Amino acid sequence: MGWRLGCVIVVDSSVCGDSLAIAVLTGGMSAERDIAIASAVQVVEALRRRGQQVRVVDTAQGWLTPAQEKELLAQRVGIRHSGERALSHGIPSWLTLPENFFPDLWFLALHGGAGEDGRIQGLLEMTGIPYTGSGVLGSAMAMDKDVSKRLLRAAGVPTPDWLMAPVECEEIEGVLGWPVVVKPSKQGSTVGLSVVHTPEELPQALTLAFQHDDEVMVERFVPGRELTGPVLGSQALTVGEIVLQKGNIFDYEAKYQPGGAREIFPAELSPDQTGEVQRLSLLAHRTLKLQGYSRADFRLDAQGRLWCLEVNTLPGLTAMSLVPQAAAAQGISFDDLVDQICLQALSRASMTCIAPSKPV
Numbered sequence: 001m002g003w004r005l006g007c008v009i010v011v012d013s014s015v016c017g018d019s020l021a022i023a024v025l026t027g028g029m030s031a032e033r034d035i036a037i038a039s040a041v042q043v044v045e046a047l048r049r050r051g052q053q054v055r056v057v058d059t060a061q062g063w064l065t066p067a068q069e070k071e072l073l074a075q076r077v078g079i080r081h082s083g084e085r086a087l088s089h090g091i092p093s094w095l096t097l098p099e100n101f102f103p104d105l106w107f108l109a110l111h112g113g114a115g116e117d118g119r120i121q122g123l124l125e126m127t128g129i130p131y132t133g134s135g136v137l138g139s140a141m142a143m144d145k146d147v148s149k150r151l152l153r154a155a156g157v158p159t160p161d162w163l164m165a166p167v168e169c170e171e172i173e174g175v176l177g178w179p180v181v182v183k184p185s186k187q188g189s190t191v192g193l194s195v196v197h198t199p200e201e202l203p204q205a206l207t208l209a210f211q212h213d214d215e216v217m218v219e220r221f222v223p224g225r226e227l228t229g230p231v232l233g234s235q236a237l238t239v240g241e242i243v244l245q246k247g248n249i250f251d252y253e254a255k256y257q258p259g260g261a262r263e264i265f266p267a268e269l270s271p272d273q274t275g276e277v278q279r280l281s282l283l284a285h286r287t288l289k290l291q292g293y294s295r296a297d298f299r300l301d302a303q304g305r306l307w308c309l310e311v312n313t314l315p316g317l318t319a320m321s322l323v324p325q326a327a328a329a330q331g332i333s334f335d336d337l338v339d340q341i342c343l344q345a346l347s348r349a350s351m352t353c354i355a356p357s358k359p360v
Contacts, residue, residue: 030113184213229281
């Protein structure tokens with residue numbers, strides 16, 4: 001792909017031409033650090049297969065040497081999370097570019113925390129270099145479940161009723177009923193989430209959720225089928241269904257441990273149901289001002305009603321992730337998916353003219 005930085009940028013239909021310099025941001029200090037690294041493994045391999053020049057940045061450590069990169073990406077075996085939420089103070093050292101490497105693009109293989117809530121995006125805006133995924137505002141709104149649910153409901157996307165802690169059991173019983181879902185308001189991958197069936201279980205669930213966030217949501221539990229609606233650019237991808245092998249919710253272990261769940265693409269739905277999931281996924285994507293790609297998660301209840309649970313701005317790109325499976329179901333390979341994610345970012349830069357001139 002050939003393009004010149006500045007106010008006139010020409011983006012070809014594919015990013016597989018002239019080699020680009022791409023910095024893959026991963027790791028970080030969120031509870032989803034290990035998932036981010038697992039995504040980076042796949043992304044780095046795909047970009048290098050396309051002939052791109054790739055350097056890896058751990059946002060918790062800085063630019064990695066080839067040896068450090070190999071060691072970090074080898075951690076893809078054994079998904080786990082630390083629950084850490086600490087961030088270093090001051091300007092991150094990785095914003096100082098290494099000698100002889102000026103990125104054409106930042107590729108965000110980050111999940112949760114500062115990597116997905118708009119903070120990293122704000123830093124990247126100041127570099128003037130295009131980056132993948134959504135911008136500052138969309139990232140922040142989607143990560144805050146209370147804010148995003150208010151916006152989705154106003155736009156006509158059904159979402160289960162909710163309350164924000166602190167809340168009394170009497171109010172929960174009167175407004176939501178039991179069971180309820182207790183979860184951090186600004187976390188992903190269902191970290192810190194519990195399904196609470198009785199008032200006696202509530203204190204422990206709140207304590208767990210508050211370990212991961214200073215705001216906690218109590219949401220009406222919707223039994224039913226678990227569906228997911230990925231979006232790439234302005235297109236809704238194949239709708240998928242998650243069939244749980246254990247438990248009654250698609251929690252962290254079900255998502256990332258072998259045998260936790262079975263994903264079906266395409267989901268076994270009527271054409272009308274499929275179309276409605278895709279319509280609502282696109283509506284949610286636009287309502288929250290998202291860019292590049294996203295994934296909306298739904299429950300389909302026994303009455304055939306769809307309920308949007310949340311929208312992910314940087315959905316996983318691991319071997320087991322849902323967006324790559326949805327893309328594959330309609331003939332988009334993983335390498336082509338990564339190409340398209342890059343192309344979305346570069347196309348956006350061509351319209352906003354945010355890219356600086358490369359040093360000559």
